[in-house]
Amino acid sequence: MFNTKRNEEDFSQIQKLLATKRMEMPSQSYFNGVLHEFHQRQRAMSVQPRNSFITRLVAQWESICETLIPRPSLRYAYAVAGLAVLLAVGLNESWNAGSQEAPTLSLQTEQPENKGFAFAEALAPQQVSTVDQQIDAASIDPVRLDNKHVMPHYVMAQAPTSYDTTMAF
Amino acid sequence: MEESPPPSPEPEQQPPDRELVARTQAxxxxxxxxxxxxxxxxxxxVIHNMVNNHADTNDLLMETFSKAYQNIHSYKADAAFYTWxxxxAVNQTINFLKRNKSRHNISMDDDSEDMESQKEFIDTALSGDVERQNKISELQKKLNESLMKLSEQHRAVVTLFDVQGLSHTEIAKIMGCSEGTVRSRLFYAHKQLQKNLKGYV
Structure with a gap:
């Protein structure tokens, strides 16, 4: 416990000197302009582009801290505690959601997607008839064409007698 | 319970703080x-005695009122508005001083001269003969230097107690600490100032 009376006596000169600092003030003209400047700054702040979510969150937290939590060391403790609570709530929520709809493994094997099938489907209504179309269709998906849309058959039963493997111009 | 009125009480005719706050909140x-x-x-x-620089004080003053305006809905009437x-102001200033510690130390060297040269500063103590003025000026410069050597927390307590005239209880509420801590800081700060101003007081 401090001896207040003794301290006051001891520090009276210092306290008198400190009291003179009350007089250190700008002129009244400065204070007449404070309100105007405050309004100007408020207007400037209102037209500034909105910051990102994180920036606004941090700014909000700092604002709350400066208003409510005077000790800087406690601010971090509060922030950590807050994050821990959020994490706990988040984990709890995900756990509850997970227990209601547990993930299951499907035993069905999926057929690989056959790109050629789509082309063959597109060709099917037109009844592949010409030789060129048959060859094109077969090159896309011969199995599909053989099974469903086009009956398997030879394009040509035998080579014609006039067939010439060489080409002449 | 309403706090004791601030050092210079509001005029009778003007509405009380509580009413003005309620209207602002509305x-x-x-x-x-x-x-x-x-x-x-x-x-x-308060701010100026902690930063000892007019430009920074002006910025911090604006920030303080801006924050107060933005957070006026978080103000609870269980404490006096001026305490709030x-x-x-104190938290903003302490944060500012911590952020700008290196820059601050440099600017403080020039600031006493800056303050003396500022014609807009009114110092009623500086009246009388030139020799006396010089002595007081030197003493004030030394006092400012000594104050700046204190930590932000100690400077805040000295400013609120000795310059602003607030009670230990009020300072404890503003600083968010116990009255014992306020007294302890005040004792230490006075001791340091007395040590630094040895030969002047």
């Missing part, structure tokens, strides 16, 4: 203007 920004006008000098004094605004 969306009447002109009520906040009245609060600003009412407290600007006292808040300026002082708290914002």
């Amino acid at each position: 969306g009447d920004s002109s009520a906040f203007d009245q609060l600003l006008i009412r407290y600007q000098q006292r808040v300026y004094g 605004i002082y708290r914002i």
Whole structure:
């Protein structure tokens, strides 16, 4: 416990000197302009582009801290505690959601997607008839064409007698 | 319970702080203007005695009132408005000083001269003969230097107690610490100032 009376006596000169600092003030003209400047700054702040979510969150937290939590060391403790609570709530929520709809493994094997099938489907209504179309269709998906849309058959039963493997111009 | 009135009480005719705060909270920004006008000098004094620089004080004064206006809905009437605004000012200033420690140390060397040269500063102590003026000026410079050597927390306590004239209880609420801590800091700060001003007082 401090001896207040003794301290006051001891520090009276210092306290008198400190009291003179009350007089250190700008002129009244400065204070007449404070309100105007405050309004100007408020207007400037209102037209500034909105910051990102994180920036606004941090700014909000700092604002709350400066208003409510005077000790800087406690601010971090509060922030950590807050994050821990959020994490706990988040984990709890995900756990509850997970227990209601547990993930299951499907035993069905999926057929690989056959790109050629789509082309063959597109060709099917037109009844592949010409030789060129048959060859094109077969090159896309011969199995599909053989099974469903086009009956398997030879394009040509035998080579014609006039067939010439060489080409002449 | 309402706190004891601030050092320079508000005029009788003007509405009390609580009413002005309620009107501000209801969306009447002109009520906040009245609060600003009412407290600007006292808040300026708190900040200026901690940063010892007019430009920084002006910025911090604006930030303080801006924060107060933005967070006026979080103000609870269980504490006096001036305690609340002082708290914002002190916290803003301490944060500012911590952020700008290196820059601050440099600027403080020039600031005493800066303050003396500022014609807009009124110092009623500086009246009389030239020799006396010089002595007082030198003493004030030395006092400012000694104050700047204190930590932000100790400087805040000295400013609030010795310059602003607040009680230990009020300072404890503003600083968010116990009265014992306030007394302890005050004792230490006075001791340091006395040591640094040895030969002057």
